Amino acid sequence: MAGLLIVGGGLAAARVVEGYREEGGEDEIVLLSLDEAPAYNRPPLSKGFLRGELEREQVLVHPPAWYEEQRAELRLGVEARRLDPQARAVELSGGERVGYERLVIASGALPRLPGMPGAELEGVHVYRTLADATAVRDAAGEAGAALVVGGSFIGLETSASLRRRGLEVTLVVRDELLFPALGSPELSRQLVELYRGEGVEVRTGETVAELTGDGRLAGARLASGRIVAVPLAIVGIGVEPATGWLAGSGLELDDGVVVDERWRSSLAGVYAVGDVARFLDPVAGRRRRIEHWSNASYAGKQLGRALAGAEAGYDRVAVFFTELFGRKLQVLGDVEGGFDELDLRGSLGEGRLLGAYLGAGALVGAVVAGHDPEVGQALEQLLRERAEPGNLAALGERDARVAAALGR
Numbered sequence: 001m002a003g004l005l006i007v008g009g010g011l012a013a014a015r016v017v018e019g020y021r022e023e024g025g026e027d028e029i030v031l032l033s034l035d036e037a038p039a040y041n042r043p044p045l046s047k048g049f050l051r052g053e054l055e056r057e058q059v060l061v062h063p064p065a066w067y068e069e070q071r072a073e074l075r076l077g078v079e080a081r082r083l084d085p086q087a088r089a090v091e092l093s094g095g096e097r098v099g100y101e102r103l104v105i106a107s108g109a110l111p112r113l114p115g116m117p118g119a120e121l122e123g124v125h126v127y128r129t130l131a132d133a134t135a136v137r138d139a140a141g142e143a144g145a146a147l148v149v150g151g152s153f154i155g156l157e158t159s160a161s162l163r164r165r166g167l168e169v170t171l172v173v174r175d176e177l178l179f180p181a182l183g184s185p186e187l188s189r190q191l192v193e194l195y196r197g198e199g200v201e202v203r204t205g206e207t208v209a210e211l212t213g214d215g216r217l218a219g220a221r222l223a224s225g226r227i228v229a230v231p232l233a234i235v236g237i238g239v240e241p242a243t244g245w246l247a248g249s250g251l252e253l254d255d256g257v258v259v260d261e262r263w264r265s266s267l268a269g270v271y272a273v274g275d276v277a278r279f280l281d282p283v284a285g286r287r288r289r290i291e292h293w294s295n296a297s298y299a300g301k302q303l304g305r306a307l308a309g310a311e312a313g314y315d316r317v318a319v320f321f322t323e324l325f326g327r328k329l330q331v332l333g334d335v336e337g338g339f340d341e342l343d344l345r346g347s348l349g350e351g352r353l354l355g356a357y358l359g360a361g362a363l364v365g366a367v368v369a370g371h372d373p374e375v376g377q378a379l380e381q382l383l384r385e386r387a388e389p390g391n392l393a394a395l396g397e398r399d400a401r402v403a404a405a406l407g408r
């Protein structure tokens, strides 16, 4: 019986341990993780790690000895198969049952598997784990050319990193827009220009008809008829919350585990945090599931503190970042909740960009690249206030840091 059982060994899980111990929590902690490695930061996997600039140890959230220091038993390569809330136990793949007093679900997300013919060929990869990234990084050395499927941040970041390593890269995207989460034809156009300028063959509105090869990937036939010869492919077509093991438990699920602003689920003593959780975001004013590093890091820590008895809950403007051919792009607020217009200044090509997403006249989201960190801080504050009118000129009048970024 564990006082605090955590299913998942990723960033959110590590932050729960940190927050709990820092706040004086004394219960025994057990972490169960399907992964073979202790928690690591995934963002570098598609950036510096893939480019060969970082090693395995540099992406770990904590060295293995840290878990012992925290008196947290870390069990790697272990899969939770079933939750039995009546018995307060989690059943593992081998049949073993682990009891808990309180359970934290931090099982994150799992990549959608490619469904096209030939997806099983050696050389075709999804891109989620350190093992996936290591396999691609090793294969990239000899590959010469790669196919990347998917125009969201995994596809965009891995194709940029492979291109920087000198590979010929074909990026195939089903949608007409790159980075659809930004909801902006103009930003998509700028991204296409940037990627083509860097030598990536970008094909939007295109799909892969089949991957070909004899055991090993040799090429791809695209729906348009184009044939590409590639020994390496990355398929980055999104993720699903890792909730399969919770089916039948009675826990409320809705594209993730449904929790409140303090990560409490519908079952007593059961919490969920990170990519797997659909939580009530009081700043955005709606329930949402966020698949980003800053949320897993911040929310995990806050939940750990709350479990140790502290007054802690979600109180933050959501932020995520990406890095595309050396340009760091920060997205703030709730862009996916819907907006009416994007007021955009500057461009990715110029290396400086500032955009305000407006919903019913108020600021609901922002995108920024190439500006001082204070500009992001100013936007966070304005987003928290849901500043009106949200257009950039009015925001510049309210905040000198935004005005400076607008060049006034």
Ligand SMILES: Cc1cc2nc3c(=O)[nH]c(=O)nc-3n(C[C@H](O)[C@H](O)[C@H](O)COP(=O)(O)OP(=O)(O)OC[C@H]3O[C@@H](n4cnc5c(N)ncnc54)[C@H](O)[C@@H]3O)c2cc1C
Residues within 6 Å of the ligand: 007, 008, 009, 010, 011, 012, 013, 032, 033, 034, 035, 041, 042, 043, 044, 045, 046, 078, 079, 080, 081, 106, 107, 108, 109, 110, 127, 128, 129, 154, 242, 245, 273, 274, 275, 276, 290, 291, 292, 293, 294, 296, 319, 320, 321, 322, 323
């Ligand atoms: C390549 C890559 C690049 C990224 N780059 C960025 C970025 O630039 N910016 C950004 O904001 N975000 C980025 N992200 C997203 C970010 O990494 C995630 O939001 C974050 O990892 C979520 O942490 P988590 O702990 O909730 O889930 P995860 O990191 O998914 O961890 C979940 C853990 O649960 C384990 N698990 C799953 N199912 C079970 C089970 N049944 N039993 C036991 N264990 C289980 C897994 O093995 C894993 O250890 C990136 C993600 C990837 C993959």
